[in-house]
Amino acid sequence: MEGLTSVGCDVYDLGIAIVSTMYYARQKFNIDGGVMVSASHNPPKYNGFKLCQGQNTLSGQEIQNVLKIMLDGNFAKGMGKIVPFPKGNEEYYGELKEKVKIKKKLKVVVDSSAAISALFVPKLLEEMGCEVVDLYPELNPTNPPHTPDPVAMDAYEVLIKTVLEEKADLGVLFDGDADRVGFVDDKGRIQLGDVILTLLVQDYLPKHKGAKVIVELKDSEMVIDEVNRLGGVPILWKTGHSLLDEKVHEEKAILCGEMSCHYWITPDWYVFDDAVHAMCQTMRIISESDRTFSEIIDTFPKYFATPEYRIGVPEDKKFELVKDVVDYFKPKCTKYLDIDGIRGYTDDGWFLFRASNTGPLVSVRAEAKTPEGLDRL
Structure with missing residues (x-):
């Protein structure tokens, strides 16, 4: 300062x-x-x-x-x-409580990763009428209970166990600075950003016919299926928070979600990614339904996917490798998008191969309509 x-x-x-x-x-x-x-x-x-x-x-x-x-x-x-x-802090939480109404009392387990959300999220949810089980109410930045990352599957072990033991409606897991949040449903299943984006699409698009939704390259095809089904315009775009944020502004999109658990929800809110707002809106949607969180998720189109594999490649070699892979696979695809590596489609599904923006790595993922198709990919 x-x-x-x-x-x-x-x-x-x-x-x-x-x-x-x-x-x-x-x-x-x-x-x-x-x-x-x-x-x-x-x-x-x-x-x-x-x-x-x-x-x-x-x-x-x-x-x-x-x-x-x-x-x-x-x-x-x-x-x-x-x-x-x-005043900035006070008005943010005040406006959230004013604009998002959770219609029935939900039981939620909060995993702050012993980081900054511990000071704000449990209190906010209690003030919004929820029953809160707070796993880590104290800050512990030098020795966190697990990797503070919603895409680290091993970070969810205690949260899943607690959601099931407490018979909670859901659990939430925040990263270190609370700009990303992953979810656990009432059956103890981890739900990442593309699943939550699908939930938001089903809620928002019927109210905003023809609206644009930014879909990150790593997101499941089910997001695109649902946007198309509901009359929206899906726009696949590059991985990376800053790149997606710029695209949301450029396209005046109403929604955007990254598999890594960044979310943009712009109607009746502001144009920035906001994990706490996304958590509140997700809980509102659950509270307005006569189904459980898991029952809602089970209605989504079914695909079979790999996790995201991140493979070490020297920084000075990774872009050359990606170019070679893109050139090799283009002729083998029924269609492809090569704005950030390649998202290539076959009769079975799609695969992704791209260079990481943040380290000496390449990222690989695949998704298919059947388990057999995934094996072929």
Whole structure:
């Protein structure tokens, strides 16, 4: 904060907050930029900054431009001020409670990963009328109870056990800075971002005929099936939070969901990814139904899929490898999309091969209509 004020910026200090609160405060109060101190799900020895300017988070060349300013020491001169701004936190949770109504009392198990959501989510849910089983009410960032990552399947062990023991309606698991949330249904099954996006599509598209939905390349084909069935426009797009956020703004989409558990729900809300808002809307949908969470999920189109496999490849080789794979498989596909590696279709289903945005890895996934088709893929 001292660095920002030394170059003439006024800093609005939210204090301890989840990522959504920072996004919310910027849009609600017309603040130019935002900085979140977070390393998300990375090990405790890491830290980092999430930077925002204008409508979106910074990515790609914009981050390189910031790095160049730092390395060149090309700083402006000035003297800004620090403004304590707890109002940003207070109004975010207040507006959530005002706009999202959970119609019946649900029992929910909350796994904060002993991270920042522990300070806010259980209290919010209690104030919204839920019965809350709070697994980790105390912060423990240096020794979390498990990997604070909703796509790490082993992170769910205690949450699944508790949902079943408590006969809860659902469980939720947040990452380190609470911008992603995974779900466990009442049968103890893990439900990731593409399943929750399908749930949201079924609720929102009948009210927004012809609306656009951004579907991440790793998402299940069932999302596209449901968007088409309900008269919406599915737009497959590149993996990566910043890329999807930009696309949501560009297309004026009403929904977007990433398999890794980022969610955008824009009707009667703001245009940023918001895991806590997505949790509340998911619980609203469950509360309005005469079926359980698992019974709703069981009505979705059935596909058979692999997990996402992440394979180590040297950073200087991964893009060359992906290009070779794309060139090899294109002629073998009935159709394909090559905006980010390749999502290639065959008579059985589809496969994905792409380079990771964040490390020396390639990502591989496949999905088919039958188990036999998945074996062939």
